Amino acid sequence: MEIWKAVDRYIGDTLVPSDPALDAALAASESAGLPAIQVAPNQGQLLHLLARIGNARRILEIGTLGGYSTICLARALPPDGRLITLEYEPRHAEVARANIAGAGLADLVEVRVGPALETLPKLTGEDPFDLVFLDADKDNNDRYFEWALRLSRPGTTIVVDNIIRQGKVIDANSEDPLVQGSRRLFDLIAAEPRVTATAIQTVGRKGHDGLIIAIVDRAQ
Ligand code: SAH
Ligand code: DHB
Ligand code: MG
Numbered sequence: 001m002e003i004w005k006a007v008d009r010y011i012g013d014t015l016v017p018s019d020p021a022l023d024a025a026l027a028a029s030e031s032a033g034l035p036a037i038q039v040a041p042n043q044g045q046l047l048h049l050l051a052r053i054g055n056a057r058r059i060l061e062i063g064t065l066g067g068y069s070t071i072c073l074a075r076a077l078p079p080d081g082r083l084i085t086l087e088y089e090p091r092h093a094e095v096a097r098a099n100i101a102g103a104g105l106a107d108l109v110e111v112r113v114g115p116a117l118e119t120l121p122k123l124t125g126e127d128p129f130d131l132v133f134l135d136a137d138k139d140n141n142d143r144y145f146e147w148a149l150r151l152s153r154p155g156t157t158i159v160v161d162n163i164i165r166q167g168k169v170i171d172a173n174s175e176d177p178l179v180q181g182s183r184r185l186f187d188l189i190a191a192e193p194r195v196t197a198t199a200i201q202t203v204g205r206k207g208h209d210g211l212i213i214a215i216v217d218r219a220q
Contacts, residue, residue, distance in 0.1 A: 021071060029095055050131065051157075066095045075105070135160075
């Protein structure tokens with residue numbers, strides 16, 4: 001829908017100041033041939049705001065791509081903060097590392113390469129994360145959410161991208177594994193007494209989609 005895109009552009013032009021490091025990250029990701037599926041600028045700013053609202057000092061991201069959302073989140077950290085971002089594709093990780101360094105955030109951010117289900121267990125024993133952003137392979141979102149809970153403390157914010165899927169999420173008979181992944185996540189959260197959550201539909205340059213936002217009430 002043209003109007004959705006135009007309003008996204010309006011929001012971006014008015015409220016989301018242009019950021020040379022983010023612009024450079026997008027340009028470098030495009031020249032490297034990465035898919036342009038990063039969050040929209042106003043969504044990146046939402047992630048930044050959520051991290052600021054929660055005073056996040058430790059952030060975990062699953063699904064780095066070229067580091068666009070990573071930079072939005074890491075910009076919310078204090079100087080001694082930390083962001084760990086997990087990425088499957090070595091080529092994406094390489095582009096992301098350069099983009100993150102270009103944004104002056106190399107000291108705060110670590111990109112770990114591998115399938116997240118293999119890199120997540122290595123995070124146990126570290127301090128809990130204050131904010132977790134799930135944005136990788138959507139059919140594993142229910143498993144990632146369980147990991148996010150394991151790596152959380154009471155008060156941790158968990159955000160999950162792309163859970164509405166053009167509205168297809170309401171089709172219980174969908175054969176789309178990404179839709180079924182989203183539905184498994186909704187069911188898991190519905191049955192999970194340790195979190196308070198909601199989902200917000202979004203329209204804009206990325207079509208009709210949405211986010212789940214959850215807060216951990218009890219970690220165990
Ligand atoms: N968060 C990024 C967009 C991420 S796109 C942004 O908004 O800027 C999804 C990313 O998840 C891709 O880079 C893809 O390679 C990665 N991914 C896919 N499967 C994965 C897996 N099993 N483990 C970790 N990352 C994965
Ligand atoms: C797509 C969008 C996303 O935000 C994402 O994380 C992965 C894929 C897409 O539009 O295909
Ligand atoms: Mg996404």
